Amino acid sequence: MNAIHIQELQQCLPQTLDQVCDDHEPMIITRAGKQAVLISHEDYSALQETLYLLSSPVMAQRLRESLASFQQGQGVERDLIAADE
Structure with a gap:
């Protein structure tokens, strides 16, 4: 830094x-x-969102499990869809 x-x-x-x-x-x-x-504001917002998500033990556990699953090759690639305006 x-x-x-x-x-x-x-x-x-x-x-x-x-x-x-x-x-x-x-x-x-x-x-x-x-x-x-x-x-940057973008980085600050990302940090705040991460802190919020990790503040819930249940959500933190789900995120850890999802990340572990993805790292083991169990992820599924999807196409992005446009949001309806």
Whole structure:
């Protein structure tokens, strides 16, 4: 994970935001011995959704079982269907 000091970030904020969003790689921001993390909104939303799904023991178990099944070659490939608008 890359890190950048707040003073440097102030000079190149647009480029840094583009990099974080395009590469999906978090950036550590440092200031006065403290650290924060900059991530894209897309990555943040994915993390929130994952946390929500794993917060239910039943759902977490189903996800683990599904993943194990898929990794054992028991997955079934399907075509995507368009949502009715």
